[in-house]
Amino acid sequence: MDWSSNRPVYHVFVKGGPGGNLYSYGQGATKDWGLTAPINDNNDQVYAASHVTFYYTEEIEEVIEPLQLTSVCSDQRGKARFRVYNPNSFDLDFSYENVDNNNVGGTGTALAEDYTFFYVDAADNAANTTKLYWEGGSTVKASSNQYCKYEVTVIKEWQNSSNEVIDPPDNWVVIVEENGNTHNLGPANVSANFWLEFDQTFTVNETIEGYSPREPASSTGKMFISTALPINSRDRTYTRVVYTW
Incomplete structure (x- = not known):
């Protein structure tokens, strides 16, 4: 036979x-x-x-679960940022294109059972709809066109000559200004919390009533400027304004 x-x-x-x-x-x-x-x-x-x-042996066809595409805030001007989740137990290559910006795009690898991020050049005044392709499938998502924000905590702290924290004088004031909002800090309120986009700035102005700028205890007119640079919207930055008494 x-x-x-x-x-x-x-x-x-x-x-x-x-x-x-x-x-x-x-x-x-x-x-x-x-x-x-x-x-x-x-x-x-x-x-x-x-x-x-x-x-x-029966040939078992490998089943590819669809990749999941989500628009997330961007920490780069002129870029839309997306997150890809791969539910499969193996890495999966993908490509992407922004259909609202001359189909600019690129390629990447979605890590197994993990999140992968990519950026695509964004067009002004557009949804920046981005298509994601992988073997046997595709999906599409419009960008949120949002920039990342993060929480800023401004803390006023007084120290003595031994660098020990002490109670502040009764008459000092800290004014935090950001995005047109003002936060007043005093002896009963030694910190201020607010949110900023990643590249916006805020200022801290300190005044102490009864002191002139020439005296050691005075910080009148002192200004602190910070630029926020977060990785994601849950980051918190502490700005500590320290004055030695």
Whole structure:
């Protein structure tokens, strides 16, 4: 008996008479010839084959779960930022394009069961709709066109000459200005919290009533300017304004 197959066969059992012959092929074979049933010891003739069994492995098609695309805040001007989640147990290559900006885009690799981020050049006054492609699938998402914000905490702290924190004088004031809003800090309120976009600035102005700028205890007119540079919208930056008493 001869046979051929379009997939690997690992064993063939040729049944004849009271038994059969088993042919094994190690890593698998796709053809063979000259297979027979056992020999009949009574007449030294080969038993007629009653049936033949082939042993092979079903090919399991790898199922790719869809990638998940989310628009997130950007920490770069002129760029839209997206997050890709890969629910699969293996890395998956992808490509992307901004259909609202001449299809500019790029490629990346979504890490298995993890988040991956990418940036795409953004067009002004557009949704910056971005398409994501991977093997066997695609998805699309418009950008939120939002820039990241982060929380800023301004703390007024007084220290003595030994750098020990002490209670502040009763008459000092700290004014924090950001985005047109003003936060007044005094002895009963030694910190201010507010949110900034990543590249906006805020100022801190300190005044102490009854002191002139020439006296050591005075910080009249002193200004602190900070630029916010977060990685994501949950970052907090502490700005500590320290004055030695």
